[in-house]
Amino acid sequence: MKNLNLLLIFIILLSFGSCRSDSETPTEVKVDNTVKTGKLSGKVMSQNGTKPIGGASIFTFDDKYKIYHTISDSDGNFTLEAPVGNQTIHIQTGNGSNFRTEIATTVKNNETVNLNANQTKLNQVAKIAYLKGSYDKIEDIIQNLGYNATLITNADLANINTIAQYDIIFLNCGSRNYSANQSLYPAIDANLAIFVANGGSIYASDWDVSYLVGGTDYTSNCSPAGGFVPDTKLCSTDTGSSGIIPATVNNAGLSTALGFNTLNIDFDLGAWQKITNYDPAYWEVLVKETSSNSPLMIRTNHFTATGIPTTPIGNAPNSTFTTVCITLPGNIQISISVPTITVPYLVALGATVGPCSGPTNSGYIYYTSFHNHATGNIGNAGVILQYVILNL
Template structure:
């Protein structure tokens, strides 16, 4: 009886299966793993909208913290591929610690959304100071970009509590010996070492190499008394003669940001500092003489010294951003600033905390043998100095 019942059930099931039409066959379940992406376009400009900013980093992250990254061209234009949805677009120069903007944007699948110029202006995060000089007015370039800088004095440089308020200090040519009591030099040199070792950045031009290597005004010898950069790392002598010096931009990123790789630099004063010796492992050459390969513009973030006290500098203690190094496809490394809350997730994907190169806590030191003359025409060397301002 059981066999008959089982046979009957089997026949019924078989008949039901044979009566099902093709249209009744269960549909296959398909999972769409395609990431939906769109594009964001825009033009990066300075705060007042007058200067297009080349070489700016533009990036965002998807929900798994994968980075989408591009840079602006020499005219400030960019197109960023980004995951569809509501995104925060980051716009930065340098490592993003001093100049950065965040833009909320909705990315549409397979569409390009354009940001307006009010959204893509590069904001000043840094507190900037400058020391008045005899032959330079870098503050004029800062102001033409729409940014703010506070004038300080050499007496202020001798007070660490004063300069620790700032992120960037510009040292105009001639300021080392501009209404200054020379007894302040040891304190100034010690404070600049503390400032840079704890993440502050400085720019010095021409005769103000004396802040770095010693001396009171211009330098005519190596290994002078004073300064804070080791004598083995740099020597500059006041042996340059006036005239036009053809120069080559030696850094690919700088050349791309500027849109050119050659420049005629007008040394229109009676003399100028020539870099006669530098440590190539310590300094990066950004601009050099075309004929001789002599360095004209150098930078480093390798400064270290023993016995330097840990001192909070500028906005860093209050910042909710952290500098990280991320490796892009092609083994390209970039230093950017990201919201601190994202750091653990990015580290889990291979990012490291801190810049991609240089000493962990060091700020930048930029030095140029040319500068922004208080009077006179500096030609397209001016846009190089704009790059310096935005990338410190």
């Protein structure tokens, strides 16, 4: 009887199997993971719409936080491949903390959408200050781009509460001698150290290297009193002579932004600050003399010092953006500013918080041995100085 019951169960199971149709046979499900994309084209312009901006980062993210990125050419033109749908397009220079624009647009499948010039203007986020100089007027270049800068004095530099409201400070050549009282210098040096260590950026030209390494109007040796950059990192002496100096752009990003990699710089005054020694691990050379390889334009974001207090600088305390480092295909790293709410998702994909190089909190220091507004024509150096302004 037991064997009969087992036989009946076996027959019933076979009958169930024979009733299954071919259409019910299990098949492998294939999912199309291809992201549909379209293109956006446009021209990055200065805030007043008069100057094209080369070397700007243009990017967006898909719904899985993969980045789509491109760079504007020397005429400001770009074409960005982006995921289909409603997107926020970011346009930034530098790491995006001082100049950036966000555009809401719709990307269409396999189509190119042309963004208009009003959408692609690069906006000023930073608060900018400058000191009056004897030979330079960087403020003219700033204003010609449609951006705003506030005039301050050496007395203001001696007050940390005053300069802490700014993101960028421009030091025109000869401005240090505008201080009638040299007793201000120690406070100025200490405050600039606090400013840069907490994320503020500065630019100095020619004689104003004295703000960095010490001295007054100019420096004549490698260890003048004062300054805040260690003497081991930089020495600049007033030994240059007048004349045309052939120069080479030494940075690929700068060369892309400019559209050229060689130029002549007119040193039309009797003497200028020549960089005689520098730490290559600390400074990046952006422009150099073609014949001697001597630096003419350098920058760093590696400034640190012990005992410097934490001080909120500029717009940083109120910003809803955070600087991150993202690695693109080809192992290319870019520093950009993204909405803070997206940071955890980007970090999960390998991004790191902070810039791709240098301490997280350090701002930039730019120095040019050439002027930004010498007695008249500065030629291609003017375009280089536009880059400096927008990438601090």
